[in-house]
Amino acid sequence: MDDLKDLVMEAHKRDIKVLLDYVANHTSPDSQMLKEKPSDWFNPKKDIVNWNNQEEIEKGWIYGLPDLNQDNPEVKNFLIENALWWINETNIDGMRLDTVRHVSKSFWNEFANAIKTEYPDFYLLGEVWNDNPRYLEQYRQLGIDGMTDYPLFKGIRSAFTRFGKTATLINAIKQREIYSNAEINGIFIDNHDNKRLISNASENGQEYLKQALAFIMTYPSIPIIYYGTEIGMEGGDDPDNRQDMKWEITKDSEVLTFYKKLAELRSNNISVKEGSIELLDYDSYFFSYMRKKDDKSVIVIMNLQSKEKNVTINIPISANYKNILTNKVYVIKGNKLEVALQPFDILLLESK
CATH class of the missing domain: 2.60.40.1180 (Golgi alpha-mannosidase II)
Incomplete structure (x- = not known):
């Protein structure tokens, strides 16, 4: 805990904000909670079969992970109080909320209101894995500030790849107006759930990666850079996409040199920072x-x-x-x- 507090303090000295990943949907199969808490803290073990059924999505277990029952007032209060405790103890600036659509909207509304009441400027970024911006916007209306923009991610992956075309990306850009606060959505090329773009693109992967980086660094939302993307790390399906950071590549990386130019442009150009x-x-x-x-x-x-x-x-x-x-x-x-x-x-x- 002391290391985390020091990290936040030193980051703030450099005008860097720190977000924690917060998981309200599930816990580990090895968690002590399974031994310490009564069974009604968890939803009955049941896999999600119909991914278009909202009740199944919210009550089912994903990847065998014990699903927390937020309808139980004790669980709901525990999660909200726990989140507030982390903020108070560490002075963090925001949270990336994991698996948001697997938890009821009523919970998120109460969760967001409780945090915003105590910390009005605290930033909440919701991971809602869905390709429909109208579906994502429902969660924005609950009080979650920004969404991980999966519709745009789908467009990025459809364009910057072998035999790629622009149609899905153009459509995602046009649908930007559906969001009430698109400028504080998180946009990304890679993450821990998907094969890395450079590997997915295969032939000419580095060229497509540079184009994708140029896009998200000049687009009016918040770029999320998954570790290693800035140096062109490769990685297949999970868990291959979660290899250790290859620090040795940073010494002579064409992609990193290019990324630094993009970062400089985004930091110093008023049109890219604030423009339409x-x-x-x-x-x-x-x-x-x-x-x-x-x-x-x-x-x-x-x-x-x-x-x-x-x-x-x-x-x-x-x-x-x-x-x-x-x-x-x-x-x-x-x-x-x-x-x-x-x-x-x-x-x-x-x-x-």
């Missing part, structure tokens, strides 16, 4: 969008194909832009940009 997003032109194999704040803007263009592609993009403003990756200057005349995209090209054009 507007989809520009796209087809099945390339897409473009603009981030804009006042008179500043950044245009992002990507070619998903392994061959050159000539495109014409309609730009809503006329200005001079510089590619932050190559320093090449582009002059927008007549509100059009004609460009020959190279294979797997990434253009990050900053207004000058």
Whole structure:
């Protein structure tokens, strides 16, 4: 506990916020709770068969993990008081809430209200594994600040891969307006439940990974970087995607060098930090969008194909832009940009 408190304290000195992962749905098969607590603290052991049945989703056991019964007032109160205890003891800034859709909405509403009453600025990020943004938004309305954006994740995985196309990603971007607070959703490329993107993409995996990183680092939500993604770590299905961090790769990683440029852009460019997003032109194999704040803007263009592609993009403003990756200057005349995209090209054009 002292180590955690020291970590939070030192992070705060560096203007870094710390989130803990909090699991209210289940416990370990080896947990002492199974011995110490009465049986009505747990739902009867039953696998989820119909994943479209909300009652099954909330009452069933996932992966053989004992499912806590939040309908029991003792369990509900324990979980809420336990969460408040962690916040009070450690001074953390937020929680990533695990397996949110496997717990009743009434519980989450009471949980969020209890925390926000004591800590109004505390950030709650809900993991709701579902591809429908309207389904996710239901949990946002309960008081959970942001969602892990699985609809966007599906789009990312559909685009940045061998034979990938943009349709699902474009649709997810267009559905952004469904969320009431999309800017505080968490967006991600990899996580502990899925094969890493670089491995899933197979051929040209590193190129697709760099494109995916460029996308989430220039998109108006919160990027979540799963450890190792920033250095191009590979990993298949769970548990292969949970290998130890390969620190030796950090010394000479092309992906890490690229990621640092993206982090610098996100930290220092007002359009990327705070600007609106507007989809520009796209087809099945390339897409473009603009981030804009006042008179500043950044245009992002990507070619998903392994061959050159000539495109014409309609730009809503006329200005001079510089590619932050190559320093090449582009002059927008007549509100059009004609460009020959190279294979797997990434253009990050900053207004000058």
